[in-house]
Amino acid sequence: MVGVALSFFGSLAGCKRFERKHVPVDKVEELGYPTCAGQVPGPGQLLASGHVRSGPNHADKQINERFSIRKRDCLIAMEVRQEWPLGTSDVEVLYDQDLFPLRIWKRMTLPGIERAAERADIRRYELRTDPVTVKLRGMAGRISFEQLKGGKPRAVIGPGRGLISMWIKRARLQVGQRVRELVIDVRGLEKIEPVTLQREVDMNHPELGAVRVYTFFGRETIFVDQNDMVVGDLAGLRSDRVLKTPPPVALPLYGPLDPVGTP
Numbered sequence: 001m002v003g004v005a006l007s008f009f010g011s012l013a014g015c016k017r018f019e020r021k022h023v024p025v026d027k028v029e030e031l032g033y034p035t036c037a038g039q040v041p042g043p044g045q046l047l048a049s050g051h052v053r054s055g056p057n058h059a060d061k062q063i064n065e066r067f068s069i070r071k072r073d074c075l076i077a078m079e080v081r082q083e084w085p086l087g088t089s090d091v092e093v094l095y096d097q098d099l100f101p102l103r104i105w106k107r108m109t110l111p112g113i114e115r116a117a118e119r120a121d122i123r124r125y126e127l128r129t130d131p132v133t134v135k136l137r138g139m140a141g142r143i144s145f146e147q148l149k150g151g152k153p154r155a156v157i158g159p160g161r162g163l164i165s166m167w168i169k170r171a172r173l174q175v176g177q178r179v180r181e182l183v184i185d186v187r188g189l190e191k192i193e194p195v196t197l198q199r200e201v202d203m204n205h206p207e208l209g210a211v212r213v214y215t216f217f218g219r220e221t222i223f224v225d226q227n228d229m230v231v232g233d234l235a236g237l238r239s240d241r242v243l244k245t246p247p248p249v250a251l252p253l254y255g256p257l258d259p260v261g262t263p
Contacts, residue, residue: 021191023147028133031126033260034094034102036073040260044072050162050229051240053247055207058236060084062248065237067162067230075102082160083251086110089159091186092259099170101127101156105259106186108159110139119254122263125186127153132184132192137263150192153184157195161222161230161237168214168228173199207242208232 033040049068054061067080076095082088092105104125122137125148132153134146155167171179178198185191200213200221208231211223221234231239240247 021149022134023149025133025145025147028126028135028145028147029129031128034075034128036075039073041072041075041077044070044075044077047071047076048165048227048229050165050231052161052230052232052237053240053243055232055236055238055243056245063237064248064250065160065162067160067165069165076166078163078166080158080160080162083248088251088254090257091158091160091163092257093156093158093163093166095166099166100154101166101184103127104156104158104184104186105262106158107257107262109254123186124259124263125184125190127184134190135263143263148184148190148192150184151182153192154181155183155195155197157183157185157187157216159187161233164214164216164222165224165229167197168224171197173197173214175199175201205232207238 035041047069049066051066053064063082063084065080065082067078070077070079074097076097076099078093078095080089080091088109090107093101094103095101104127106123108121109119119139121139124135126133130152131150132148134148136144136146138144156163173179176199178196180194180196182192183195185193195216196218197214197216200215202210202212205211205223208223211225211231212228213221213223215221222230223232225231
């Protein structure tokens, strides 16, 4: 009986769904920061921005998120900063002109840690390689590398809600339509997997007014405005413009952001 069990689990180990997705490696291909005509693009032109935070019905009252989209020469950049008392996340995602992602930079910090070398976990996801590669600098300063198996992602899900705007803008779904694509999710356990984005029936939200409604993963629901920018979610995040409560006190940056030079 034991032999049968071992044989069974041995066969499972060979199945694709049991394949190890994070593969440590000694080094990864360094393509450098994406450029336009050989030059690192400047700050560029602001195209859109948003600010969402915890509404009165949200379980966590201190979530605060700001995001912006910039046209940077031949690239489109989405920048997100999400703050809450247990940590902050700063994210930059670079897209090509068709809004397909090229590179992700993410810095996570823990408020209250005094030693500067241990304040930030910085990760760079290179989506121009096959497979996707990750360069990590942990909070103790150690550099490590991984390959992230699963295919070439066409959209990004990350800390906060703002990043979903980019997928929605590219998908251009009509009410009732859906699209299923490979997505890289860099929240918590990083993974690449097929995800369905679906546009539900538009609604007149009691706080937000006229909104478009989208779901992804079949369970996460967000609200966007007529320009496809996130203005809230079903859990209780709301656009700052409709809230009467003061926003949470901004948390410190713990040093300048450096997507070009770190990790």
